[in-house]
Amino acid sequence: MKGRITGLSGPTVTVSIKGLKLYERVSVGEAGLAGEVVRLEKDKAVIQVYEDTRGLGIGEMVSGTGKAFHARLGPGLLLALFDGLQRPLKRLEEKTGPFVTKGSDISGLDHTIRWRFFPSKKNGEAVTSGDIIGYVMENNFNHYIAFHDEREGRISWIRHDDFCLDDPVAKLEDGREIFGYHEWPVRIPMPYRKKFSPTEPLVTGQRCIDFLFPFGKGGTAIMPGGFGTGKTILEQSIAKYAEADIVVYVGCGERGNEIAEMIEEFHLLDDAWTDRKLMDRTLLVVNTSNMPVSAREASIYTAVTMAEYYRNMGYHVLFLADSISRWAEALREISSSLEEMPGEEGYPTYLSSRLSGFLERAGVVETMNGKIGSLSMIISVSPAGGDFTEPVTQSCMRTSGAFLMLDTALAHRRQFPAVNWLHSYSLYEKDITAYYRDTIAPAWDDLKKRCKEILQREETLREVVEVVGVEGLQDEDRLVMIAAERIRMEFLCQNAYTEDAFSLPEQTLSKISAILKFFDTAAAGIREGKPLDEIRAEKTGITTGENV
Amino acid sequence: MRLSEHKYQTISSMAGPLLFVEKVFSARIGEMVRILTPEGVDMDGEILEIAEDTVLIQVYGEIHGLDSENTSVILTDSIKKVGLSPEVIGRLFNGSFLPIDGAPLYIPEKWVPVNGFPMNPVSRARPEEFIETGVSVIDGLNTLVKGQKLPLFSCAGLPAKEVIAQILKYARAVSEKHPGEYNVSKKNAFVIVFAALGVALQEFSFYMNVLEEMGGGFVAFVNRADETVMERLLTPRCALTTAEYLAFEQGMDVLVVITDMTNYCDALREISTARKELPGRRGYPGYMYSDLASLYERAGRIHEKPGSVTMLPLVTMPEDDITHPIPDLTGYITEGQIVLSRKLYQKEIFPPVDVLPSLSRLMQRGIGEGRTRKDHRAVSSLLYKYYALGDELRRLESIVGREGMAEKDRLMLDFADSFEREFVHQGVLRRDISGTLDTGLGLIKRFGLEEAR
Ligand SMILES: Nc1ncnc2c1ncn2[C@@H]1O[C@H](COP(=O)(O)OP(=O)(O)OP(=O)(O)O)[C@@H](O)[C@H]1O
Numbered sequence A: 001m002k003g004r005i006t007g008l009s010g011p012t013v014t015v016s017i018k019g020l021k022l023y024e025r026v027s028v029g030e031a032g033l034a035g036e037v038v039r040l041e042k043d044k045a046v047i048q049v050y051e052d053t054r055g056l057g058i059g060e061m062v063s064g065t066g067k068a069f070h071a072r073l074g075p076g077l078l079l080a081l082f083d084g085l086q087r088p089l090k091r092l093e094e095k096t097g098p099f100v101t102k103g104s105d106i107s108g109l110d111h112t113i114r115w116r117f118f119p120s121k122k123n124g125e126a127v128t129s130g131d132i133i134g135y136v137m138e139n140n141f142n143h144y145i146a147f148h149d150e151r152e153g154r155i156s157w158i159r160h161d162d163f164c165l166d167d168p169v170a171k172l173e174d175g176r177e178i179f180g181y182h183e184w185p186v187r188i189p190m191p192y193r194k195k196f197s198p199t200e201p202l203v204t205g206q207r208c209i210d211f212l213f214p215f216g217k218g219g220t221a222i223m224p225g226g227f228g229t230g231k232t233i234l235e236q237s238i239a240k241y242a243e244a245d246i247v248v249y250v251g252c253g254e255r256g257n258e259i260a261e262m263i264e265e266f267h268l269l270d271d272a273w274t275d276r277k278l279m280d281r282t283l284l285v286v287n288t289s290n291m292p293v294s295a296r297e298a299s300i301y302t303a304v305t306m307a308e309y310y311r312n313m314g315y316h317v318l319f320l321a322d323s324i325s326r327w328a329e330a331l332r333e334i335s336s337s338l339e340e341m342p343g344e345e346g347y348p349t350y351l352s353s354r355l356s357g358f359l360e361r362a363g364v365v366e367t368m369n370g371k372i373g374s375l376s377m378i379i380s381v382s383p384a385g386g387d388f389t390e391p392v393t394q395s396c397m398r399t400s401g402a403f404l405m406l407d408t409a410l411a412h413r414r415q416f417p418a419v420n421w422l423h424s425y426s427l428y429e430k431d432i433t434a435y436y437r438d439t440i441a442p443a444w445d446d447l448k449k450r451c452k453e454i455l456q457r458e459e460t461l462r463e464v465v466e467v468v469g470v471e472g473l474q475d476e477d478r479l480v481m482i483a484a485e486r487i488r489m490e491f492l493c494q495n496a497y498t499e500d501a502f503s504l505p506e507q508t509l510s511k512i513s514a515i516l517k518f519f520d521t522a523a524a525g526i527r528e529g530k531p532l533d534e535i536r537a538e539k540t541g542i543t544t545g546e547n548v
Numbered sequence B: 001m002r003l004s005e006h007k008y009q010t011i012s013s014m015a016g017p018l019l020f021v022e023k024v025f026s027a028r029i030g031e032m033v034r035i036l037t038p039e040g041v042d043m044d045g046e047i048l049e050i051a052e053d054t055v056l057i058q059v060y061g062e063i064h065g066l067d068s069e070n071t072s073v074i075l076t077d078s079i080k081k082v083g084l085s086p087e088v089i090g091r092l093f094n095g096s097f098l099p100i101d102g103a104p105l106y107i108p109e110k111w112v113p114v115n116g117f118p119m120n121p122v123s124r125a126r127p128e129e130f131i132e133t134g135v136s137v138i139d140g141l142n143t144l145v146k147g148q149k150l151p152l153f154s155c156a157g158l159p160a161k162e163v164i165a166q167i168l169k170y171a172r173a174v175s176e177k178h179p180g181e182y183n184v185s186k187k188n189a190f191v192i193v194f195a196a197l198g199v200a201l202q203e204f205s206f207y208m209n210v211l212e213e214m215g216g217g218f219v220a221f222v223n224r225a226d227e228t229v230m231e232r233l234l235t236p237r238c239a240l241t242t243a244e245y246l247a248f249e250q251g252m253d254v255l256v257v258i259t260d261m262t263n264y265c266d267a268l269r270e271i272s273t274a275r276k277e278l279p280g281r282r283g284y285p286g287y288m289y290s291d292l293a294s295l296y297e298r299a300g301r302i303h304e305k306p307g308s309v310t311m312l313p314l315v316t317m318p319e320d321d322i323t324h325p326i327p328d329l330t331g332y333i334t335e336g337q338i339v340l341s342r343k344l345y346q347k348e349i350f351p352p353v354d355v356l357p358s359l360s361r362l363m364q365r366g367i368g369e370g371r372t373r374k375d376h377r378a379v380s381s382l383l384y385k386y387y388a389l390g391d392e393l394r395r396l397e398s399i400v401g402r403e404g405m406a407e408k409d410r411l412m413l414d415f416a417d418s419f420e421r422e423f424v425h426q427g428v429l430r431r432d433i434s435g436t437l438d439t440g441l442g443l444i445k446r447f448g449l450e451e452a453r
C-alpha cells in the first residue's frame, strides 16, 4: 500500500491512499519516519507522525506496513531503555550519537543477545494460545515464553540450548515455528482469563500512603499537584521501594535530567525486597518533553503493553507514569491538528473515555495459563496553575481508586511527601487495612482512626490558634496540637534523600504507636491535673519543634 | 533536493505575519523561503503548513506594504540554519543571526539547524558541578549547577535587569580539578550567551553598557521591541544553537541568559492568534508547554564529553501571578526557580530574592566538599530553617505586637531582618562562595543558631 503526501500540518500528514487500516503503522517520506493512521476518509488517510516532521515534503511517498502500531515483546526488555516508540535508546545512541535524529528504525529487542532456553514442554505435547513453553533467565527473573497463536498445535521439536531471537525455540508438527518474542498492538489490552479487584496491599514504603491511604495490588492511584509539589520524587521513591516484581516507569513529557539521575541511581541501588539491583527490575520508557509529541502520546501505550506482558507471566507489575497531563496535552495537540471539535479547555471530547480505557488496563488477573498476576498504576497529574478542577485531573478522578492530592502549601513548607491528609482518599482503604490488621497488627485499623482523628482535631483547633495563639489553648487541646505536629513532621514526612525514605509496614506501625502512646500518657497526666509542660519535660523526654 | 529554485508570484492572502501562496509544488514543511518585492525588500519566511498546492508561510520581516501581485516567494529547499565558528564569541547579532556590531560575519565552519535535535536521555550526564554566579542567595541557598535550567521569576517594576546584569558580569565556572579557581584557560572556558527578546530602547542601551563592561566572553543576540514577533521566536533558538555548538563541539561551559521569556510567549500567542488556532488558557496556544520545553530542555551535559549548557531565563509574571500560564509552564519544565519579591525591594534589599519560594532542585549534588565547601549544606539548611521560622513569626508579630512575644521569638525576628540585610542584600559587589558562606556562618554564630547535634 503506497500513496503520496498531499498535506502537512504539525505532527499530522494527509496522504492520498486507499486500503490502509485504522491504527496501521506506516512509513512516511524518504526519511522513513514512523507514523500511525488516525483517520480514514474516502481516498485519503490522515497519519500521525511520531517524529519531527520538519523537512517532509508534498509528494513524498507513504507506505503501509500492514500491521498495527505494536510493541515487540520478548527477552531483553528489562535490559534496555526505550523511547515512546520502543526504540532502544542505548543502541540509538551508538547509531546517532548523543542527539536523536530522525528516521532511525531499530528493533525494540536486541536480536544479537544469546539466551539459554529452558523448555517446559516436551515433544508431542499439545499447546494452545497462552501456554508457557519454556523460559529464559533475564536479570534473575524467569522470563516465561508463551505460545501465541489462535490455532493449537503439537510440539515436534523443542530447544534445550542457547538461541538468539532470530532462532526458533520450538517447532510444531504442522511445520510452524515458535519464536522467543511476539508482537502486540499497543492500543489493545493483552488477553487474560479473569479479572479481580484488589485485595492485597502493594506496600509503597511511604508511610502516608501505606498507613492513611493504602494501595492495593491491581489498583490505580493518581497524584495531582502543581509544579514542585514532589510528584516526580514520590513516583521515583515508589519505584525504588514498592513491593513489586517489575516496575515499568514512563517519563512522559518530563525532564531529561531527571531520567539521567534516575538511571544513575537505579544502577547503584539495591532492591529492598530481593538481592537484585534496582535497575534489574525496572523497565524505563522515556519520551522527554522535547522529544516528538506524538511519540509521547504513544509512550504510555507502549509501556503499559510491556507491563501487561510481564503481568501475564504471573508477576506483580507496578506501572508508574510521570505525567499523564503531558500525554493529554499531546492528545490535544494531535486532535487540534486534525481539526477535531474541541471539548473542555481544547482537549478532545474523547479525553475522558481514553483515560478511563487506559486505567482499566490495571487489575489483578488470572492469566491464560492460570497464573495470578497484577498490574497496578500510580500516575502523576500536572494540573495547569495547580487547579484541580481542570479536565485531566477530573477525568482521572472518575476512574482511579486512590487520590493523593499533593499540596502546594505543604511543599512550600518543605513537608514532603506533600500529600494532603484531609482531601486525599483511597477506595482500597477498607480491604487493605483489614489485610494489614490481620497480617501486621490487630491494632492497625484502630491506630489509623485515632491518627486521622488527631489530624482532624488539629484542623479545627487551628482556627482558634489563629486568634488566641497556642499559649491560649487548654492543655488538652495543646496536646492535640503537639501530637498532630509530631504526626505530620515525624510520621507523615519522609525525606527522600535520607534512610527514612523507605519504611516497612512494621516500622510504620511502631512509629505511629510511639507517637500515640506519648499522646495517651500525656493525656492521662493532664486528667490527673498535671500541667502539660511538666509532663513533656519529665515523662516522655521528647521535645518537639521549638515553634509549638 | 530540487535542481532549481522555485519562484512563485501567487500570494492569495496575507494576515498578520502570515502569507498564503497557491499553486506551489513540492514544498516542504519548515522550509525557508525568501520574499522579494520589486522595491528590493528581501525577507525570510518559513513554511508552516501545506494543503495540496497551497502553503502557509510565516514571515520573519515586516509584512506591511507588501502587495500580493508583485511580491515573489522563493522556496530554498532548506530548513533554517545558522553558520557557526569559534569566532562567534564576542559578537552581537539580531534575532535572525545577522551581525549588528558593524563587523562582517566570519566564515562559518559549520551550518547547524536552529531547532536542534533532542538530546538522547541516556546520553545525558547528571548536572552536579557548581557555577558561581557571585550572588549570595543563589550560590549559597539556591545553587546553580552546570546543565541546569533555573529561571528567575520577577514582577513588573522590580530590578530584574539589574540582577541579570550582575549575573552576566559575575558568573564564573569553577575549576573541577582545583576548587577555588576559575576556568579561564582557552580550553573549557566559560562563555555567556545572552539573548534579549523584545527589548525597548532604554533596556537596549542598558544591556549594551553591560556587555561593554564585560569586555568579551559572551555572544549576544538582541531582538528589539520594534522588530518582528517572528524574529522573537527565532532569537532564543539562534542563541541555544550557538550555545550547543560552543558547549558540545568546543567543550566550553556555556551559561545562556534569556530575557524576557514573557515577551517570547506573547509573541507565540500573537502568531497563534494570527493562525486562527484554538486558544488555550489566557489565549496562549495549547502547545506552549512543548514549545517552551523545546527551548528549556536544550540545557544539559553529555556523558564523557566536556562542556555544558546551563540556562537562566527571566520570566516576568503578569499581574504578579505565579499561576499565570507563562511562569506555570516554565516552572513545570525548569529545575527550580529564583523568585524576586516586591516586599524585599521595598526594603531596599538587592537582589530582592525571596528565599522561601525559591528552590534549586539540583543543588544537593552540586555542593559540599570538592564542589563548594564542606559546611555548605549545613550553613544553607540552618539559614533557610531559621529564616522560615522568623518570617512565620512576623505574622504573629503583626497580631500580638513585638512586646507580646517570647524572648526567643524576638531573637528569630531579629535574625530574619539581619539575614535579609546582610546575607540577601549585597548591593553591586561580587561575593565568591567562601564570602557567601562566611557571611552566613557569621550570622549563625552571632545568633547562636548552631545545632546542638
Ligand atoms: N520526599 C521528598 N524529600 C525531600 N525533598 C523533596 C521530596 N519531595 C520533593 N522534594 C523537593 O521538592 C523538589 C521538587 O520535587 P519534584 O521534582 O518531585 O516536583 P514535581 O511535582 O515533580 O514538579 P514538576 O511538576 O515541576 O515536575 C525536589 O527537587 C526536592 O527538592
Ligand SMILES: [Mg+2]
Binding pocket: A231, A232, A233, A254, A322
Ligand atoms: Mg516532576
